[in-house]
Amino acid sequence: MNWTYWLPLLVVLTSLVPGVIIFALPEGRVVTRTVLNLTGAVLKIALVWLMMREVYAERNPEFRMPLVQDVDLLLRADALALLFVSLSAFLWLLTTIYAIAYLERSPNRGRFFGFFSICVSATVGIGLAGNLLTFVFFYELLTLSTYPLVVHRGTEASLQAGRVYLRYTIAGGALLLTGAVWLQAAVGPVLFDGGDTLARADLDAAPLVAIFVLLVAGLGVKAALVPLHSWLPVAMVAPAPVSALLHAVAVVKAGAFGIVRVVYDVYGIRLTDAIGVAGPLAVLASITILYGSVQALRQTDLKKRLAYSTVSQVSYITLGVTILGASATIGGIVHLVHQGLMKITLFFCAGNIAETLQVHRIDELDGMGARMPWTMAAFTIAAFGMMGVPPMAGFVTKWYLGLGALEASQPWVIGVLVGSTLLNAAYFLPILHRAWFRRPVTPFPVRRGRLETHWALLMPPLVTAAAALFAGLFASAPPSPLEWARLIAERAYE
């Protein structure tokens, strides 16, 4: 047995084990907890790097553990998994640093970081899941481990948000489980193998469509597809690092990633096309893109606006996979990473502004650029990225989605992209204008210390903003998300 056999499991354990230990630690052991968190995060990145090299050489590491008859716990690293897992590992490290500073001197940090670690383990598990039931297992674990994070503050509003969150996600989980069990009953273990299992089973179209709808409806709750999105803007009462992770990589992205898996690896491109479910899903994704942006435009609270923007942006991924073509696939998959980098930057920045100056509303942002120049610079890069202005990462997504739409002879998609860009500009540019070109209505409190805020709050958004810029500016340089997405598309369409 090769040492790489254990790699997928180890990647999951590097956050699961610290999480469990943190639960056992007394609240006051700040240093131990921090060391555990950071060691786990750095170790995970190192392991993901090793795994990436294996996958690049087409030696996909695979860990299998039989649970009951016909049901294996299967963790397998393929190119798509690695894209998601490396994003999670990278952003987890930054968010941990951010959260340590953000929650400094607040109560219940042990509980917070414990669930935080489990949440990331679940995310990584979702990424590495090699069959449908393993996926469902980690998907449910994610739901349960996120709830304590959403209600962390314990206020009435956050408890209410937690209730809404649970109702939606548990219902979604139930649908997903129904679909998964039905499929397992019909064809046996469902591997993520590009649709070979289903193609061999030769089922009727009707149950195939029914199962597809169940799976996508279940995943669509987390992916915030309209009309299943309403929990997301409510859940933004959570602390900033939670919102950041939720919107960038953990929950919302898990749903979108699930849809990618269902289309490419459960049904496969050919079968998805044959049963005619891609078109309606593409329309639904387009509606979500536009509806989310319109709602974002109506918000006066910064975090709420960002939340609705997520509803819109995540559906670019769904749109990309349902157009069915190599370029559109690249555009959709690469947006898994691009949206993550840009949105986490925006939430980090919103958190900085709220934490440093207690500013939450958009009309209070006048003159923020002079008071917090680095934070607003990061925000600006990410906001332009969301609009899809080159050379930021969002442009690469839009370019490939548009090319894919043309290849697939669906030019209406370009209309959706243009409409979405217009709305994005309408709700991001006024923020930038206020921050950089207006004077504050009442002067901000003078800043203490050399930096505009705690260094650990400032560094993560700067790193992610730089990443969002470089992912676009150097899109064709080999370790870029785009090149990795091209690799995935090549292997999916070969």
Place this chain on the structure above:
Amino acid sequence: MISDALTALPWIAAVSWPMLVAMGLASSRARGVALALAPWAALPALVLAVAAPAPADLPWLLLGARFELDDIGRVFLMFTATLWLSAGVYARQYLDGAPAAHRFFAFFLVAMAGNVGLIAAGDAVLFYTCFALMSFASYGVIVHTGDREALHAGRVYITLVIVGELLIFAGLLSWAGFTGGTRLIGWTATAAQIPGPLVTGLLLVGFGIKAGAVPLHVWLPLAHPVAPTPASAVLSGAMIKAGLLGWIRFLPLGEAASPDLAFWCMAGGLGAAFGGAVAGVLQDNPKVTLAYSSISQMGLMTVAIGAGLAAPEAWPLLLPAVVLYATHHALAKGALFLGAGIAQHPGRSAGARRAMTAGLVLPALAIAGAPFTSGALAKLALKDALPPVGGALALLLSIAAIGSTLLMVRFVSLALASGVGSRSGARAGMWIPWALLTTAGAVLALGPRGIAGLPEMAPSLEPGVIWSLSWPVAAGLVLYWTARRLWPRARSEPRVPPGDVLWVATRPFATFRVPVAGARTSPALPGAVMEPLARAWSELTSLEKGLTRWYTTGLALLLLLVALTMVVGR
């Protein structure tokens, strides 16, 4: 590998050097050095234009970028870099001691980098990237003073930038999708693969916003008076030419004819040429008059583009004429703007005043197309190239020259009047770049010989030619004199609000705000329009609230399950 890096170096330097200096301006510690370097940041671009090194491929940049200068690009880069250099030196003096000078320069330099980059670009994505960089950075230059007019101009400008970006994005994407590549130079052989006029139309309108094509010109007369003078010079001289270059690069000129678009292009161009002259004469701010002159002059270039779309066989002659026209206009208009700034501070020395007047009249004559100026050469080249399309156009060009003359007389008198009562004099830092641009225009008037991309021409001494150039100028002068007799005092003159059609189009919306929660709305529109709007907006709130209620979604899921069971049960 190393030799690749070396070929790429001059290209990267020309684009990234201004950006580096801009970054230096942002840091309070490096600001002093950066401010000293800022005026000269266009030098690497000028070197690039002169040296025109071999094309460089940068596979790691963007989606695989390429830098390349053909003859046309080289001429564009030459006048663009000259203009930015002059404006930069001028701005250093113009904003000397102003508290926000570093902020102005930061935006100025980023816009410069974009302008240089888009000319040097050899692929569509790099072009589009630099175009966006230039367009967005210019916003900071336009709203620099931060007063009400500037913010209003900025809002109009940025709205049109966004609309332009969207049209160009959709157009470029389709262009790349259909032609199967992103190379800018030599793609026209595949022009036939672009179906219908839609793609070309998107690009035509998208770049038309930047080029100030009617009716998308409304940002120009608003932005020019509020921006600091050196910024207006580059906006009008260099940046609107980026729209023209966009047309030259992306329209299937010389390859495929598209009669419909050609018609609209020529109609819009003529509308701009004449309408701009009328609206510009009825202004009382010299910089607004210059803005309308730019609209009018760009209109003539638009006519040439339209002629190229109508008759591909005429394009080989039209192209050098258009490039010459752009060069002439860039230098002359830049000189006029810089001169307008100096005219506000003429100083007390009579010699300086005389030099100033001469320096205003010379480029003004060039714009009017008087004989022995660069404008005369440009007009002659354009007239020579037009006949295959239609002789009437050449006559219209002569009539347009009357309008140009009117505009220029109006401008010179307004500019000279603006300095009355001022005692301070402009300093060398402003005189020298102005003199440089005026001289460059005068040199161009001797005839561009041996510059690839421009037509081989020399000033003509034939009486017929001189007459054809002189009579429109004379007619313009007579017309202006007559009008002065009709309206002897400034108060009795008719007026057009800057931004003309925008003013008409937006007046009903003047007080309209998107109703957000808690904001007060005071509709100026009739209730029949406003009420459904407001209702639809509040419907969105109740829709979203309804979706948030658990039972709606629960019910929907339940129905879904029942439906599925029925489907499968059959």
